[in-house]
Amino acid sequence: xxxxxxxxxxxxxxxxxxxxxxGVLAALAVDQWRQSRVDLLLERELLENLAQDLVTDxxxxxxLPDRALGRVVGAEVLLRTFRPSASRPAxxxxxxxxxxxxxxxxxxxxIVTAFSDLVTSSxxxxxxxxxxxxxxxxxxRLMRNRELRRRLHDYRYRLNSSLKYDPVMLDAIMEVExxxxxxxxxxxxxxxARIRARLxxxxxxxxxxxxxxxxxxxxxQHRNGWLALVDARELLLAIREELD
Numbered sequence: 579x580x581x582x583x584x585x586x587x588x589x590x591x592x593x594x595x596x597x598x599x600x601g602v603l604a605a606l607a608v609d610q611w612r613q614s615r616v617d618l619l620l621e622r623e624l625l626e627n628l629a630q631d632l633v634t635d636x637x638x639x640x641x642l643p644d645r646a647l648g649r650v651v652g653a654e655v656l657l658r659t660f661r662p663s664a665s666r667p668a669x670x671x672x673x674x675x676x677x678x679x680x681x682x683x684x685x686x687x688x689i690v691t692a693f694s695d696l697v698t699s700s701x702x703x704x705x706x707x708x709x710x711x712x713x714x715x716x717x718x719r720l721m722r723n724r725e726l727r728r729r730l731h732d733y734r735y736r737l738n739s740s741l742k743y744d745p746v747m748l749d750a751i752m753e754v755e756x757x758x759x760x761x762x763x764x765x766x767x768x769x770x771a772r773i774r775a776r777l778x779x780x781x782x783x784x785x786x787x788x789x790x791x792x793x794x795x796x797x798x799q800h801r802n803g804w805l806a807l808v809d810a811r812e813l814l815l816a817i818r819e820e821l822d
Contacts, residue, residue, distance in 0.1 A: 621720040624711060625817050628730070631705035632814040635737075638703045639810055642803035645698045646796045651677060652695030653793035659684045660777045661786045670797045686770030693773055696754050696792060697765045700747040700799060709734055723820055733813050740802040747799055750792040757785035 654674055657664050659682065666674060680688040711717050712730060721727050758764060761776040776782065 617720055621722065622821065624708065624717045624720055625821050627708035628712065629814055629817045629821070631708040632810050632817065634703075634705040636807060636810045636814065639803055639807035642700075643800050643807070645700060646800035646803055647673075647677075648695040648698050649700075649796040650674065650793055650800065651679065652692035653789045653796070654679060655684050655688055655692035656696075656777065656789060657786065657793075658682060659689065660782065664786065664790060666790070667794055670794050673797050673800065689770045689773055690768050693758075693763075693767065694765055696789065697751050700751060700796075701744050704737060704741065726816060726820060729813055729816060733809050736809055737806055740806050743795075743799060743802055747795055750788070750795045753788040754785070754792050757788045761785060 650670075650673060654677070658679070684692070709730070712721070713734075718727060721730075755765065761782060763773060763776050767773055777785070
């Protein structure tokens with residue numbers, strides 16, 4: 579009799595224990611399900627923010643190659659007009675050979691436009707908010723697609739390399755501006771006769787040395803701008819596919 583009572587007591591304890599464990603596991607499962615739902619929503623929000631930043635980036639990158647190419651053309655018009663024997667690096671010459679340039683002799687309008695185009699803005703305006711959320715705010719944990727995580731890191735690495743080139747371009751533009759100032763010229767000059775007169779003599783040699791450097795660096799930035807644009811568009815497409 580006592581044995582049966584002990585068995586019932588043990589059975590009751592085991593049953594109670596099983597019920598408690600099952601309840602705890604069920605509660606944990608519910609919490610995990612809820613957290614998974616929250617993570618999915620946060621991941622989607624992050625992807626949408628990244629997509630929006632990439633749209634912004636693409637818009638700016640689409641302008642950058644044209645700005646850089648404008649400086650290449652402007653430099654070439656002035657060099658062919660005033661320093662026709664000046665040499666060009668091979669990569670620069672390859673880009674020049676693809677361009678449609680004004681006929682020589684250059685018109686007054688061509689000269690004014692070319693002189694102005696030399697100092698066109700060169701900077702990249704990159705959206706960083708969503709990427710900071712991804713890289714520093716726990717976004718990497720939320721993103722389940724490992725390949726997409728890798729592509730985001732690669733994109734930012736290549737973009738940072740392009741951004742490091744911005745100060746180089748700015749220095750080249752400032753050097754041209756400084757050399758123009760030495761000739762009593764400024765980027766806003768619209769008097770073609772005045773520009774022609776200042777750029778004809780040997781005293782303009784330092785200016786044209788700076789122009790050649792600017793042209794060479796603009797060719798590099800033109801290439802960097804196109805690569806950044808392609809990267810941004812491809813990554814944007816991958817993120818939109820992930821959102822669908």
